[in-house]
Amino acid sequence: MVRRKSQIDSVREAIDQLNRELLDLLNRRTGLVEQVRALKVEHGLDLYDPMREAQQIQRLMLMNRGPMSNSMVESVFKEIFRASLSHQLRRGTEQAPLVLEKTGTPRRVEVKGCSIGSGKPAIIAGPCAVENEEYLEVVAEALVRLGIRFIRGGAFKPRTSPYTFQGLGMPGVELLRKVAARYDLRAVSEITDACTLPDFAAGVDVIQVGARNMFNYDLLTRLGNSGKPVLLKRHFAATVDELFQAAEYLLAGGNRNVILCERGIRTFEHATRSTLDISAVCLIKEYTDLPVIVDVSHAAGRRDLLVPLSRAALAAGADGILIEVHPNPVAAMSDGSQQLSLQEFERYLEGISTFL
Secondary structure, eight states: OHHHHHHHHHHHHHHHHHHHHHHHHHHHHHHHHHHHHHHHHHHTOOSOOHHHHHHHHHHHHHHOOSSSOHHHHHHHHHHHHHHHHHHHHTTTSSOOOGGGOOOSSOOOEEETTEEESSSSOEEEEEOSBOOOHHHHHHHHHHHHHTTOOEEEOBSSOOOSSTTSOOOOOHHHHHHHHHHHHHTTOEEEEEEOOGGGHHHHHHHOSEEEEOGGGTTOHHHHHHHHTTOSOEEEEOOTTOOHHHHHHHHHHHHHTTOOOEEEEEOOBOOSOOSSSSBOOHHHHHHHHHHOOSOEEEEHHHHHSSGGGHHHHHHHHHHTTOSEEEEEBOSOGGGOSSOGGGOBOHHHHHHHHHHTGGGO
């Protein structure tokens, strides 16, 4: 027994020595990471390069001779890379990014008894813009009948052209609030100006930050102090790293009710409005516990692709879908080509039913 204990102690001492050596190596690695960060900042490069990370892991697994399994190698080095990214994003402070905190349990955002990120995908549906109470009533009735709990509608519509419909403003927020309350639905709408926040927050259940405002840090700071659930859309020219840093403004203000949204990025392709970045959904799930939903309507810009895009998004791990539904898309005051009629919406739900 004494001899056996001596052998164990000897092996443990060897392990302790290796731990000290590993610590020294990791600290040396962190020093090199800091040098890389400084060079990236100097040259305006993204701090996060997912392609390089994937290539590094593949090379390490090819070099692996055991007894560690390749899955263990992948798991260990992903944690090292995640810690390195967290260190880079600190930007000279001792505060590690909250967006990268991984507990192993996905965060849920609770909205009046409904969860986003609970495991069952949430469907957020409604017209692109709030146009009138009659249209909202028709959509709300259909949503309740189909078991949908969230209704969306834009009251403020930031548009590329100043001559297109800009929304009804606060009267539109009030219409959405009234109809949502009447049908026990949770209202989702986009805010464009921090000055409207007190009245806006009283009228909706989830505040959407549109793609154009993802870089509006004053607005994000104000929303971070509000505690209200926020749906943050990725800008059509933003990297995943930039989306994380925008979310950090919300989290740093104390707001933990944050939902990220992939809505497509700008590429050279013109067959669709944007190019839906499915890999972004996977990366968001890899690096953060925040729920992520996908806006398939704005990604496609056309209604015929919404079922397969939604299937792909949900298969990649998305926690929900944002989709536009209108009683009469042909007569819609904005984005009619990407909105589903109520009949088309029913067929759409049947097309994605295996994921719901």
